[in-house]
Amino acid sequence: xxxxxxxxxxxxxxxxxxxxxxxxxxxxxxxxxxxxxxxxxxxxxxxxxxxxxxxxxxxxxxxxxxxxxxxxxxxxxxxxxxxxxxxxxxxxxxxxxxxxxxx
Numbered sequence: 517x518x519x520x521x522x523x524x525x526x527x528x529x530x531x532x533x534x535x536x537x538x539x540x541x542x543x544x545x546x547x548x549x550x551x552x553x554x555x556x557x558x559x560x561x562x563x564x565x566x567x568x569x570x571x572x573x574x575x576x577x578x579x580x581x582x583x584x585x586x587x588x589x590x591x592x593x594x595x596x597x598x599x600x601x602x603x604x605x606x607x608x609x610x611x612x613x614x615x616x617x618x619x
Contacts, residue, residue, distance in 0.1 A: 519595065520600055520618060521594050522592070522593045522616055522619070523590060523592050523616070523617045524541065524590070524591045524615070525617070526538065527586055527587070527588045527612070527615075528613065530611050533612050534587055537606070537608055537609070538589060538591065540607070541591055544606060545593060548603070549595075550593055550595035551594040554589065554592055555589040555590065557588070558589065558590060559588070560588070564581060564584075566579050568580075604616070
């Protein structure tokens, strides 16, 4: 069979769910005898918002800072088309974004 290469990009604001999906992918590739490269950690994306505490503007100038961190990983999987289709059937939590690119 012809070998296909898939690059799987995972993003989430919850590291536990992200690591859970990565462990599922690694376990499935081990069962299907596929080659795996990764997970390769990418820089964490930090989204920050600074707001004023008092909406009316009276009083002291105090601010609140909110931050959301998005963790990202890349896994490269090499295998045949049949095993890649089985790999796509894993359960993914709602807050994990998965993007698959066939290379």
